[in-house]
Amino acid sequence: MKNLFLFIFVLLLSFICLGCTNENHVATLKEPTExxxxxxxxxxxxxxxxWASLSDTDKETVMGNWKDAKVTEEQLSVNDEVQPDNNPMKVMKVIFNTSRDRFLGPIGIYINPNTNKIISRDVRM
Structure with missing residues (x-):
């Protein structure tokens, strides 16, 4: 009889511990959303x-809403090679698709996220 009570006690204690774990898991799910x-x-x-850096002529050729432009995180490179230091500079690239993409390619602008300054632009041929 004592063994049965001990088993039930351990079983209930396990459920309580699992319940606490699930509650903490729900709290961590909110963090990625933030x-x-x-x-x-x-x-x-x-x-x-x-967008502010574009000329009026370039702004006229942008297709769609500029607020929907693609933004990617890139590493600063020279001749398609990442810089040799341990912490390559990470930059943000904003890509605007234009009506001239077929001939010149999209407008790509590289921005330093720490200083909010434009570092470079993609060459459009």
Whole structure:
């Protein structure tokens, strides 16, 4: 009889511990959502900086809403080789698709996310 009570006690204790674990898991699920929202704010800021740098002529050729421009994180490279130091510079690239993409390619603007300054642009031929 004592063994039965001990077994039930251990079983109930296990369920209580699992319940606490699930509660903590739910709390950690909220964190990535906040991170995604913060990341989208950074992306929108990069779009605004890139958009402000375009000439009126380039703005007229942008297809779609500029607020939907693609933003990617890139590593600074020279001749397609990552810099040899241990911490290569990470930059944000904003890509605007234009009506002239077929002839010149899209507009690509590289921005330093730490200083919010434009570092470079893709060559359009």
């Amino acid at each position: 991170t995604v929202i913060e990341l989208e704010k950074v992306y929108m800021e990069m779009r605004e900086i890139a």
